[in-house]
Amino acid sequence: xxxxxxxxxxxxxxxxxxxAWIIVGVVLxxxxxxxxxxxxxIIFPGASLGTVNGDVHQACLRMPISWLAQPQMLLRVLxxxxxxxxxxxxxxxxxxxxxxxxxxxCPAGGFTEYLSRLVPDRFKLDxxxxxxxxxxxxxxxxxxIVTPLVTSSICxxxxxxxxxxxxxxxxxxDFSSFAYWSSTGIITLVLWLxxxxxxxxxxxxxxxxxxxxxxxxxxxxRLGMNLPWVYRIRHDKQSCSSCATCENIxxxxxxxxxxxxxxxxxxxxxxxxxCVVNCPSNAISxxxxxxxxx
Amino acid sequence: MEEKIAKRSKVIxxxxxxxxxxxxxxxxxxMGYYRSMLALAESVSLPLNFPSGxxxxxxxxxxxxxxxxxxxxxxxxxxxxxxxxxxxxxxxxxxxNAMGSGGGAGYGGPxxxxxxxxxxxxxxxxxxxxxxxxxxxxxxxxxxxKVKLELIGNNNNYPVHWESTRKDWNEKSKTFERMxxxxxxxxxxxxxxxxxKMLEQDVIFDGGIAVIDAQTNQRLSYLPVKIxxxxxxxxxxxxxxxx
Numbered sequence: 046x047x048x049x050x051x052x053x054x055x056x057x058x059x060x061x062x063x064x065a066w067i068i069v070g071v072v073l074x075x076x077x078x079x080x081x082x083x084x085x086x087i088i089f090p091g092a093s094l095g096t097v098n099g100d101v102h103q104a105c106l107r108m109p110i111s112w113l114a115q116p117q118m119l120l121r122v123l124x125x126x127x128x129x130x131x132x133x134x135x136x137x138x139x140x141x142x143x144x145x146x147x148x149x150x151c152p153a154g155g156f157t158e159y160l161s162r163l164v165p166d167r168f169k170l171d172x173x174x175x176x177x178x179x180x181x182x183x184x185x186x187x188x189x190i191v192t193p194l195v196t197s198s199i200c201x202x203x204x205x206x207x208x209x210x211x212x213x214x215x216x217x218x219d220f221s222s223f224a225y226w227s228s229t230g231i232i233t234l235v236l237w238l239x240x241x242x243x244x245x246x247x248x249x250x251x252x253x254x255x256x257x258x259x260x261x262x263x264x265x266x267r268l269g270m271n272l273p274w275v276y277r278i279r280h281d282k283q284s285c286s287s288c289a290t291c292e293n294i295x296x297x298x299x300x301x302x303x304x305x306x307x308x309x310x311x312x313x314x315x316x317x318x319x320c321v322v323n324c325p326s327n328a329i330s331x332x333x334x335x336x337x338x339x
Numbered sequence: 340m341e342e343k344i345a346k347r348s349k350v351i352x353x354x355x356x357x358x359x360x361x362x363x364x365x366x367x368x369x370m371g372y373y374r375s376m377l378a379l380a381e382s383v384s385l386p387l388n389f390p391s392g393x394x395x396x397x398x399x400x401x402x403x404x405x406x407x408x409x410x411x412x413x414x415x416x417x418x419x420x421x422x423x424x425x426x427x428x429x430x431x432x433x434x435x436n437a438m439g440s441g442g443g444a445g446y447g448g449p450x451x452x453x454x455x456x457x458x459x460x461x462x463x464x465x466x467x468x469x470x471x472x473x474x475x476x477x478x479x480x481x482x483x484x485k486v487k488l489e490l491i492g493n494n495n496n497y498p499v500h501w502e503s504t505r506k507d508w509n510e511k512s513k514t515f516e517r518m519x520x521x522x523x524x525x526x527x528x529x530x531x532x533x534x535x536k537m538l539e540q541d542v543i544f545d546g547g548i549a550v551i552d553a554q555t556n557q558r559l560s561y562l563p564v565k566i567x568x569x570x571x572x573x574x575x576x577x578x579x580x581x582x
Binding site for chain 2: 097098102176177183184185187189191193195199203224227228229231232
């Protein structure tokens with residue numbers, strides 16, 4: 046949906062830019078490229094990374110989070126510095142710039158988001174206003190950290206990044222990853238790709254509810270949001286025409302209007318900037334400083 | 340009055356958030372429980388060290404290699420297991436392994452995969468491919484070893500797909516070409532493709548994985564693996580009439 050007064054060129058340009066960054070994410074994290082693993086092999090020659098065919102598993106964004114309650118497991122970071130991506134690099138980035146990784150680089154989130162755009166809205170679920178994303182997101186994150194202590198770890202069995210790797214590999218002709226199907230894998234695929242992906246408005250249902258890496262970044266984004274020197278999505282109440290365009294196009298369904306004020310959920314906003322380019326009155330921007338309303 | 344309403348709505352909001360939070364924690368725990376239930380049948384993950392006590396046994400003592408007497412003598416050397424017939428052994432062995440916990444136990448004990456415990460989705464979609472993996476086959480020795488892996492006891496010649504993320508894995512010779520240094524590890528995943536008619540048997544596979552020094556041909560470790568299909572339980576707790 047394009048609002049009167051918005052240049053379609055700028056919106057198309059924005060989406061092309063985002064799509065290009067998501068492809069950069071694929072090249073960085075996913076086999077057959079896995080550039081980040083290759084770079085780490087050069088930077089950290091002592092690490093065990095040089096011995097493996099790099100793929101998304103070497104830069105896992107889930108396991109280090111599930112180890113947070115197990116200090117002895119966290120020591121594995123010493124053997125693979127790429128585990129620090131999710132423990133240090135992404136939280137710091139999110140603190141300073143909001144979770145730009147989720148909105149611009151994450152192929153697993155971008156894949157479902159862009160696929161969901163192909164499905165008419167009437168076939169999609171919209172969770173906004175019906176459930177509160179934030180407590181579910183952090184409840185699941187807490188559960189993910191606690192499960193290895195109580196029952197069995199769920200980080201590998203229910204991994205959407207692993208499935209994304211399978212799709213990327215299949216795109217390059219390697220279908221071997223689809224040779225084995227497990228019950229948990231089938232559940233993950235159905236939830237991530239279909240139920241919370243393609244058939245959820247915005248295509249970011251998995252990100253909002255079940256992604257631990259996104260939850261960690263959301264937390265750090267929230268922590269920094271009131272500082273004047275960090276970049277965030279800012280809303281200018283005076284310029285706002287209350288057209289609700291931003292509400293409708295926001296992929297993570299993070300924008301909600303109540304009366305005259307606009308509430309941007311700092312825990313789930315992924316700084317994709319779709320709202321910024323689509324706003325007909327330029328009331329939303331991505332910049333430093335405080336907004337006229339929080 | 341307005342203040343009271345605002346306060347009340349805030350309390351309701353917090354309560355609602357608490358309920359959502361608790362539900363999400365419960366969902367994660369249920370997923371963990373479901374995963375642990377499937378750990379004995381699907382995506383079996385096993386830690387394996389070498390050299391180990393199992394390697395000291397002669398080949399004839401190993402399960403899947405020799406007689407029934409040979410099996411029991413090897414088992415008595417290993418972990419503390421109940422010995423009350425094949426079925427009870429199966430159940431106890433599985434429990435003793437702490438499999439699927441994300442890498443708990445350091446020693447690779449016997450593995451029993453019971454496909455009767457397979458999840459319903461797997462049963463519907465792909466019941467005949469059985470997956471087993473070891474993220475860490477660790478060299479606990481003081482010396483480096485060139486590691487070769489061997490699947491023993493595949494008497495029915497089931498197709499088995501081997502896969503490692505290591506660059507030096509030589510599929511043809513089943514050898515890791517680089518030396519595994521002390522403390523270092525390799526990884527491997529096996530997919531057993533079982534013909535559907537064979538799935539009905541009580542014992543589908545009875546053999547093991549041997550870790551061999553490719554230079555000296557010395558067996559460094561051995562992990563007995565059994566694939567069974569039974570609803571029997573060693574404790575009887577799964578039976579409806581159990582006390």
